[in-house]
Amino acid sequence: MQIFPENVSTYGQKIDDLFWLTLVFVMIAFVVSLFVLLYPLIKNRQSNSPKAQYVTGNKMKNFKWVLIALIALLGSDFVILYVEHDTWTEIESLPAKADVHVGITARQWNFIFTYPGPDGILGTADDVVIDEMNSSLHVPINKNVVFELRSQDVIHGFFLANTRLKQDAVPGRTIIRWFNITKEGKYDISCTQICGILHSKMRNFVLAESDDKYKHFTDSLYSANSHKTASN
Amino acid sequence: MEMSTHQQSFWNKYIFSTDHKVIGMQYSIMGIIMAGVGGFLAYIFRYNLAYPGQSIPLFGHLAPLQYNAFVTCHGMIMVFWVGMPILLSGLGNLLIPIMIGTDDMAFPTVNMLSFWIFFVSALVLLTSFFVPGGAFGGGWTMYPPFSAGGYLNRNPDFFKALFSGTSLMILAVALEFVAMLMGGINFVVTTINKRAKGMTAFRMPIVVWFLNIASLIFMFSVGPLVAGAFMLLLDNVVGTGFYDPNRGGDPILWEHLFWFFGHPEVYVLLLPALGVLAEILPVFARKPLFAYKPIIYLALVSAVLSVLVWAHHQFVSGIDPRMATFFSIGTILISIPFAGIFLSFMATLWGGSIRMTVPMMWAIGFIALFLIGGLTGLFLGSNTFDIYAHDTYFVVTHFHYTLFPDVFFGFFAAVYFWFPKFTGKTLNAALGKLHFWCTFFFFNGTWFLLFFNGLHGQHRRINDYSSFSLINMEPYMTFEKISTICAILLILSQFIFLYNLFTSLAKTKNPELTKNPWHSATLEWTADSPPPHGNFKVYPEVYRGPYEYSVPGEVDDCYAQNVPGPSFENNENL
Numbered sequence: 048m049q050i051f052p053e054n055v056s057t058y059g060q061k062i063d064d065l066f067w068l069t070l071v072f073v074m075i076a077f078v079v080s081l082f083v084l085l086y087p088l089i090k091n092r093q094s095n096s097p098k099a100q101y102v103t104g105n106k107m108k109n110f111k112w113v114l115i116a117l118i119a120l121l122g123s124d125f126v127i128l129y130v131e132h133d134t135w136t137e138i139e140s141l142p143a144k145a146d147v148h149v150g151i152t153a154r155q156w157n158f159i160f161t162y163p164g165p166d167g168i169l170g171t172a173d174d175v176v177i178d179e180m181n182s183s184l185h186v187p188i189n190k191n192v193v194f195e196l197r198s199q200d201v202i203h204g205f206f207l208a209n210t211r212l213k214q215d216a217v218p219g220r221t222i223i224r225w226f227n228i229t230k231e232g233k234y235d236i237s238c239t240q241i242c243g244i245l246h247s248k249m250r251n252f253v254l255a256e257s258d259d260k261y262k263h264f265t266d267s268l269y270s271a272n273s274h275k276t277a278s279n
Numbered sequence: 280m281e282m283s284t285h286q287q288s289f290w291n292k293y294i295f296s297t298d299h300k301v302i303g304m305q306y307s308i309m310g311i312i313m314a315g316v317g318g319f320l321a322y323i324f325r326y327n328l329a330y331p332g333q334s335i336p337l338f339g340h341l342a343p344l345q346y347n348a349f350v351t352c353h354g355m356i357m358v359f360w361v362g363m364p365i366l367l368s369g370l371g372n373l374l375i376p377i378m379i380g381t382d383d384m385a386f387p388t389v390n391m392l393s394f395w396i397f398f399v400s401a402l403v404l405l406t407s408f409f410v411p412g413g414a415f416g417g418g419w420t421m422y423p424p425f426s427a428g429g430y431l432n433r434n435p436d437f438f439k440a441l442f443s444g445t446s447l448m449i450l451a452v453a454l455e456f457v458a459m460l461m462g463g464i465n466f467v468v469t470t471i472n473k474r475a476k477g478m479t480a481f482r483m484p485i486v487v488w489f490l491n492i493a494s495l496i497f498m499f500s501v502g503p504l505v506a507g508a509f510m511l512l513l514d515n516v517v518g519t520g521f522y523d524p525n526r527g528g529d530p531i532l533w534e535h536l537f538w539f540f541g542h543p544e545v546y547v548l549l550l551p552a553l554g555v556l557a558e559i560l561p562v563f564a565r566k567p568l569f570a571y572k573p574i575i576y577l578a579l580v581s582a583v584l585s586v587l588v589w590a591h592h593q594f595v596s597g598i599d600p601r602m603a604t605f606f607s608i609g610t611i612l613i614s615i616p617f618a619g620i621f622l623s624f625m626a627t628l629w630g631g632s633i634r635m636t637v638p639m640m641w642a643i644g645f646i647a648l649f650l651i652g653g654l655t656g657l658f659l660g661s662n663t664f665d666i667y668a669h670d671t672y673f674v675v676t677h678f679h680y681t682l683f684p685d686v687f688f689g690f691f692a693a694v695y696f697w698f699p700k701f702t703g704k705t706l707n708a709a710l711g712k713l714h715f716w717c718t719f720f721f722f723n724g725t726w727f728l729l730f731f732n733g734l735h736g737q738h739r740r741i742n743d744y745s746s747f748s749l750i751n752m753e754p755y756m757t758f759e760k761i762s763t764i765c766a767i768l769l770i771l772s773q774f775i776f777l778y779n780l781f782t783s784l785a786k787t788k789n790p791e792l793t794k795n796p797w798h799s800a801t802l803e804w805t806a807d808s809p810p811p812h813g814n815f816k817v818y819p820e821v822y823r824g825p826y827e828y829s830v831p832g833e834v835d836d837c838y839a840q841n842v843p844g845p846s847f848e849n850n851e852n853l
Contacts (some may be wrong), residue, residue, distance in 0.1 A: 050734050052749045062667050066658065066734075073654045076464035080650050081624070087628040088635070088643065099829040099836065100630035104569030104623060113570065117615050124657070125612040131663035132604065138666060139600035157429075204531055204595070204670055208736030208749055211667040217531060217597045218424060219524020231364045235747055239670035239738045241351075241418040242425060244343050245298070248742040 051180040055234065055255070056210035057227040061134040068130060073124040086163070138212065142225050146190035150174075153196070153203035156245035158236055159213075160184045163271050169195060175272045183254040184236070186228060186260035193225040204239030207253060215240060228255040295395075297387035298812045300701060302311070302394050303372030306350030309394075310365035310690075312737055313401060317356035318770050320349045324742070325725075329763035331743040342621050346742035347416030348444065352404070354419030355448065359455050360542070361685045366551040367497070368397070368462045370693060371490045373464055373701060377803040378484050380821060380841075381474025382813040385468040393461035396426030400454035407447035411439075415448035416741060423522035423530050440516040451510045456501055475802070477821035479850075481572060482840070484801050484825040486554030488575050493550040496582050500543035507536030523813070534596055538589035546585045548577060548682065552689025553620060556642050559696050560624055561826040562799045563639040564631030568826040570623040577616035584613040594665045594675035603662040610660035617653065621646060632836075637711035637799070640834055641692035643682045644719050655730070673733030676726050683722055690717075691776070699793035703809040704786050710779040717772035724765030728758040800839045801825045823847055 051063055090096070092119045104110055148169050150161030157180045164173030177184075186192045196205055198216035206213045228234075238249035256264065293301060307724065321411040324346055326335045334340050341349070372390065376383050395618045405715040417426040429443050439831040440446060470491050474483070510521040511533065520526030522533050561568045568574070590598060623773050624646060628766045633639070655677040658664050668674060691714070699705050729737075737750045744750040802821070826840035827847055838844065 048731070050731065062664060065661065066663050069658050069661065069664065073657055076657075077650060080621075081647070082652070083622075083625045084628070084643065084646055087564075087625075087631060088633060089631050091628065091735055093632050096630075096632045099565040099632040101567065101829050101831050102322060102569065103567045103571065104626060105572055109626070110570050110573060113573075113619055113626065117619050118620055120618055121615055122609070124614070124660075127657070127661050128604075128607060128611065130348045131661050135600070135603065135663040138663070141604075149818045154654075165792060193483045196297050199432055202422050202596075204738075205737075206670070206738060208667075213595050213666050213669055217524075219529065220531075220597055222597050235749060237738055237747055241347060241420065241740045242415075243430060244347075245345070247343060247743050247745055264366050 048162055050206070052208050053230075054209065054211065055228050055230040055232065057229060058134060058138055059136075059209070059211040060121050065081070065127070065131050065134065065225060069127055072127065076120065076123075093264050122146045139224070141193060141223060142191040142227070145193040145225070147186060149184065149186070149192060151184070151194045151196050151205060151216075152199055153205065153238065154199035155201065155243050156180070156238070156249040157182070158184075158203075158205070158238075158249075158251040159199075160251075162265065162268060164272075173269070173273075175268055180248070181251060183233065183252040185254050185256060185264045187227050187258050188231055188255045190258075191225055193223060196222045198223060198268045202240045203242050204237075206237045206239045207234060208237070209234040213239060228253070231255050231257060286588050292812075295391060297383070297391045298811055299372045299376045299384050299390060300386070300810065300814075301418075302390050302432055303369050303374075304701070305394050306364040306372060306397065307369035307690075308397065309401060310361050313356050313360040315362070316405070317353050318773070320353040320356070322767060322770055324349050324353070325763045325766045327742055328744075329760040331745065341742070343742050344416055345413065347418075347740065348408075348414040350740055351416050351419050352414050353524045355452070356404070357682070357686070358419070358548070359452060360404065360630060363455070363459055364397060364681065366548055366686060367490065367493055368393070370486070370551050370555065371462060371494070372464045374474070374484075374803065375469055375487055375490060376812060377806060377814050378487050378801055379470060379473065379478050380802045380819045381469070381473040381814065382815065382818075384465045386465050389461050390465050392708045393458045396454055396461070399563055400451045400458060402578050402730070403454060404451035407444045410442055410444055410447065412444055415444040417445070420541070421448075421511065421533070422537075423511060423514065423533050425522075425535075427437045427511055427522045429515075435518075436718060437516055443515070443549050446512060446515050448711055449508050449515070451506065453508055456505060459497060460501065463497055463601055467491055475819050475821050478802075478840075479821075480739075481575075481697075482787065482821055482824045484554075485568065485571070485574060486551065486555035489550040489554035489557070489578060489719055492578050492582050493547045496543045496550075496585055497547045500540045500586055503536045504540035507533055530818075531593075531597060534593050535589070538592045539586065542589040542592065543585040545583060545681070549617075552685045552692075553578075553647070555689050555693045555696070556624055556645060557612070558801065558825075559638050559642045560627045560809035560827070561828055562797050563629050563634045563636055563642075564697075565634075565828045566627055566631040567824075567828055569626040569629075570619075571824065571826065574623050575618050577619045581616035583667075584609060588613055590661060590667070591662070593596070596667045607660060607662045607686045610656075614653070614656065614660065621649070621653070635709050636695075637706070637715065638692050638696035638797075640707075640712065640715045641688050641695060642717060645688035645692060648680055648684035648688065648719075648722070652682075653683065655680065665706035666735075668733065670739050671733040672729045672737045672739065676733055676738055678730045679726050683726075686697065687718070691718075696797070698783070699796050700803055700806075700808050700810070702784065703790055703793050704781045704783050705793060705796070707779050710775055712773060714775040714779065717775065718769065721765045721769035721772055725762050725769055727761055732758055768827065780815075800827055800837050805839065 148163050152159040159178040162175045163169045196216045198218045203216045214224050232252045236251045323338050327341045513519040520528045522528045522530050590606040591610045732755050790808050796805040821840050823846045829836045830838050
């Protein structure tokens with residue numbers, strides 16, 4: 048049994064590694080704490096230990112053990128924070144080079160995908176909008192895909208588990224995030240904020256393709272739409 | 280001062296009572312009834328999760344909107360109509376006056392009013408299930424614009440909008456807050472003004488300290504939410520746009536107002552239950568509470584920090600990513616005082632003379648389960664891992680591993696411990712142990728495997744996972760079934776408790792046996808069992824702290840607070 052779904056993004060492994068690192072600290076803390084909790088229940092039962100010791104714990108002589116444990120906990124917390132900080136910055140800020148721009152707009156109850164058209168720029172007349180339930184967002188693999196996330200109605204959540212990326216789509220705001228998928232495949236996008244009767248059916252896909260296939264797809268998409276007025 | 284001899288009619292004695300003990304029991308009984316409602320809702324949607332689309336025994340078919348409403352109301356009920364009345368109001372009313380050695384609350388009539396407002400709030404909430412459109416189904420966090428812009432209750436008519444599920448939920452919560460504020464003010468005023476002679480601040484039992492700190496946290500954090508909820512109500516009934524971005528509003532504003540209250544709220548629920556542990560562990564370890572004063576300071580530190588961590592619920596909500604580090608550090612820092620309190624509790628056991636009674640088992644079970652809940656918080660406090668884990672079952676499981684031991688283990692520990700005092704009757708210990716083991720085992724059965732579902736990307740509030748390839752596979756669907764079966768057994772296990780409760784209440788009172796059955800040092804055990812209206816025949820005088828057990832050189836291992844003698848306070852400076 049795999050703990051995480053297959054990671055297909057450039058930064059996903061760092062999140063998985065962060066989990067395993069945290070798990071090491073957590074397991075140490077869990078085993079030590081469980082021992083501290085259960086040992087006296089056996090050792091100091093009334094039958095073994097008819098008279099209790101009088102220890103108030105208000106003196107540093109005794110309380111230092113709690114302080115040592117707290118400092119160890121604080122230390123491991125800050126190790127985690129130190130390790131994760133660069134990953135957070137990497138995921139939440141834009142990559143140096145954006146290869147593909149797309150628009151993703153959530154609404155009740157699907158994600159709408161906007162391709163930038165032949166000029167590669169969003170918000171121009173040649174944009175192509177795909178608004179269907181269960182549709183796929185085509186992206187090339189090994190490219191930095193930068194997307195503008197919006198919502199038309201209520202708060203939705205954009206969750207692409209295979210890349211480990213999640214971001215709420217908030218009406219009135221444009222939030223820019225990115226991913227870089229390293230493996231061809233079709234991956235679920237699910238909505239993670241409760242949004243109404245079909246929340247459970249709000250699912251689209253990201254279809255990660257090789258450059259050739261992606262180019263073929265966009266070429267045919269753009270040529271099919273070139274005679275129409277862009278509907279953005 | 281009126282003492283215990285007067286006669287009261289049934290109506291004044293049990294219904295519109297001003298006696299803090301009766302009000303405490305009214306709150307607790309109301310909490311148990313609402314736990315039944317919340318548990319039944321959990322049964323319905325858990326059954327649906329294991330067997331989607333099938334007819335549910337005792338209920339029938341569950342529609343998607345009902346599913347949303349039921350998960351929402353389950354959360355609301357368990358936090359505001361079970362956790363709050365049982366832990367804060369129930370324990371606070373039962374324990375504070377008698378443990379500080381006084382006859383009643385400072386404002387007994389306000390106290391009665393507090394309960395009846397709470398009662399009305401529960402009725403308003405239950406009514407919302409039967410209005411057209413059904414109960415509110417926008418998640419217990421009530422994020423607008425889903426909860427505000429007419430997405431749930433599209434109705435231009437003022438009165439129809441006012442009596443919609445959404446508005447009734449807001450009204451019910453608002454009434455509940457009014458009740459809790461009245462109770463909280465009463466607790467603080469009573470504790471400050473009505474302590475027995477000699478009951479200095481640092482001779483008060485920890486549970487009294489923690490109930491007061493919890494009340495203060497509640498009072499400091501609830502104001503912004505009440506304002507926010509009023510704006511939400513206006514958005515719903517008169518069509519304002521406080522949370523509507525098309526009219527200059529902002530939905531994230533609600534998230535901040537909600538979580539500014541919502542996170543401190545978990546400490547409001549946690550502190551009273553920790554106080555219960557602090558009363559139980561020394562008694563059954565026959566040892567002073569380890570680090571009495573540091574525990575109080577740690578709790579005060581946590582109270583200050585509790586209002587500085589709220590945005591860790593919003594790491595992926597669209598707040599400025601640079602803010603996240605601040606809230607991550609805050610979250611790390613607030614884990615320290617609570618870890619310190621738990622470690623001090625565990626240290627209390629070391630070198631003790633431990634009696635594994637029923638309340639002690641619940642207390643130990645609480646710590647063991649909370650350990651899992653607390654440590655999984657370490658993963659989630661990290662903003663980076665939260666990008667992935669947010670809104671998954673990892674979070675849901677994490678908070679059930681904190682809140683379930685807190686509310687239910689804390690409550691049952693308190694019931695099995697104080698039942699003899701407040702009823703004059705005893706609960707059956709064998710049934711109590713059976714109840715404990717069933718609850719402990721089936722709780723883990725319900726939740727532990729769902730950590731794995733969460734890590735595999737199972738997101739929340741979905742009534743049917745068949746659309747999602749990562750979850751609609753083995754072993755995750757089997758885990759769902761195991762969880763549901765254990766949840767049903769967990770609910771059924773509570774009938775052991777109810778049976779024990781009712782058969783014990785049917786017994787005759789035994790004031791001798793129940794006066795101080797655990798050989799405990801705090802003041803409530805010096806009153807009669809059950810304590811009459813007014814609690815004490817003669818007001819007690821206090822000579823020392825609450826946990827003087829096994830004092831060297833004493834024959835009796837319990838040096839009660841009201842027995843004249845040395846204070847031992849020269850030992851107590853760190």
